Amino acid sequence: MTSFTFMRMGLVAILGLLVTACAGLPSSAEMPPASELEAEPYEIGVGDTISIHVWRNPELGQSIVVRPDGYISMPLMGDVKAEGKKPEQLAAEISDNLGEFIRTPEVTVMVTNPLSKEFRNRIRVTGQVGAPQSVAFQPGMTVLDVVLMAGGVTDFAADNRAILHREINGEYKSFGLDLEAILTDGDMRTNHSLQPGDVISVPRKQLFRGEL
Incomplete structure (x- = not known):
């Protein structure tokens, strides 16, 4: 076996470890549905x-x-x-x-x-989308709705590694989204209903992952 073969095998192993280490986000299927979260009683604020x-x-x-x-x-x-x-x-x-x-x-x-409460009751989408933006929350809004409102994903989007950030019990937790499956294959398993304050981020493709 040549030294080139050993180097190639070593590089593949390293890439495999990096991908595994970065794939630790739980699926968004594990997060509590928005419908289970009780709305807090509205309190009047300045500007209302x-x-x-x-x-x-x-x-x-x-x-x-x-x-x-x-x-x-x-x-x-x-x-x-x-x-x-x-x-x-x-x-x-x-x-x-x-x-x-x-x-x-x-x-x-x-x-x-x-x-x-206008800014608290908004959904944000950032990263590799056509037009990153903050949109007003509407009941029934889903991941797909917001991504389409933001102009879809760009050619440089790692859309199978998108992330949904949601505030749960006072702290933000991150969940994996597969926008590639939603947009390309019509697989809606991670096309979840959203709730006020959710943030969707779409990362850029990376060379070491073989995405470019």
């Missing part, structure tokens, strides 16, 4: 637009943006702290305060433009 309705007292109702200091201004009441409160909590507080001026007020509060 809220609609306040006082039954039988339309002059007290209004649509108002929460100020940078976290307060809103209400007729008869003045400034009211809104930031950090659930809509029903704020409605109860306004109702209690208005009880000093009108009889048995019935108040409802709705968040009509949740601007403070």
Whole structure:
């Protein structure tokens, strides 16, 4: 056996070890489905637009943006702290305060433009896609939807090594995605439903893996 053959065998072995070491991400099939994750109750934040309705007292109702200091201004009441409160909590507080001026007020509060949570409720796709971007989350959105919105993968994408990063119990965990199977073979096993905050990254092909 020639020295060239030994060198070739050694190179193949090294490449095999590198590929094995880099293939340690769990499949996204192992992650909890988005539908199993309970949505947290919404808390009003700075910049949110809220609609306040006082039954039988339309002059007290209004649509108002929460100020940078976290307060809103209400007729008869003045400034009211809104930031950090659930809509029903704020409605109860306004109702209690208005009880000093009108009889048995019935108040409802709705968040009509949740601007403070806009960036938290987004999906990001980065790396070797046509147009890396951040998109607003919509219920039912899948991996394929977001990749297509980003213009698909580039010619340099290692699409069988894509990664989904998801926040679970306060920390991000990474799961393998096979975009090649999804886009080329129609294999939807890793075309999972997404949830707010998910990040999809598509790496570049690498020479040592034999991808170029």
